[in-house]
Amino acid sequence: MIRIVSALALAGTVAAFSAAMSWAQTPAEVAKAREDIMEHLWSNYYRDISQVARGNSTDLAGAATKASGAIDALKKFATLFPPGSGREAVPTTRAKPEIWTQRAEFDKATQTLIAETAALGDAAKGGNVEAVKAQWPKVAEACGACHGGPKKSGGKFRFEE
Numbered sequence: 150m151i152r153i154v155s156a157l158a159l160a161g162t163v164a165a166f167s168a169a170m171s172w173a174q175t176p177a178e179v180a181k182a183r184e185d186i187m188e189h190l191w192s193n194y195y196r197d198i199s200q201v202a203r204g205n206s207t208d209l210a211g212a213a214t215k216a217s218g219a220i221d222a223l224k225k226f227a228t229l230f231p232p233g234s235g236r237e238a239v240p241t242t243r244a245k246p247e248i249w250t251q252r253a254e255f256d257k258a259t260q261t262l263i264a265e266t267a268a269l270g271d272a273a274k275g276g277n278v279e280a281v282k283a284q285w286p287k288v289a290e291a292c293g294a295c296h297g298g299p300k301k302s303g304g305k306f307r308f309e310e
């Protein structure tokens with residue numbers, strides 16, 4: 150039941166994407182789309198945010214924009230795991246079967262990363278660099294719910310390369 154409720158809650162936030170994505174693509178295309186998002190999360194969004202969080206940049210407005218970009222990408226990412234798009238159909242995917250057997254926990258991990266990123270974005274919008282710095286470790290920790298972080302690492306929901 151909890152699983153269903155949480156799936157519905159998520160579906161509510163991403164309904165537009167779900168409708169467009171779920172079976173409009175083959176399993177290989179869907180896996181490629183989610184890999185592309187993950188592959189570029191750091192370079193497209195979090196790298197610039199990390200520069201502000203580490204005090205190497207003062208571009209708070211830029212960090213706020215990158216945070217919303219990351220959130221949009223993550224909302225889309227959440228829709229790219231239709232059943233039957235694991236290794237049984239796409240041998241190269243690093244998505245583990247646990248994604249489908251423990252779906253509520255997986256979806257919660259995505260939502261946590263979205264929430265922590267949103268909190269960072271709000272701090273940046275408010276011009277509060279100290280709050281951005283304090284929020285950054287929580288964002289990094291949220292990546293760790295699914296995998297170790299480094300590119301080749303594995304983890305609860307991702308096969309090691």
Ligand code: HEC
Pocket residue numbers: 180183184187188190191195241242243244245255256258259262288289291292293294295296298299300306307
């Ligand atoms: C909800 C779970 C989840 C969270 C949270 C998450 N990832 Fe991922 N990540 C995955 C999965 C699953 C894959 C493998 C996707 C596939 O192969 O289909 C992956 C793959 C990757 C990859 C390798 C790309 C590839 O080619 O497979 C990188 C790099 C990455 N993630 C970075 C990050 C960073 C940085 C964060 C935090 C900002 C993050 N991830 C948060 C689940 C997650």
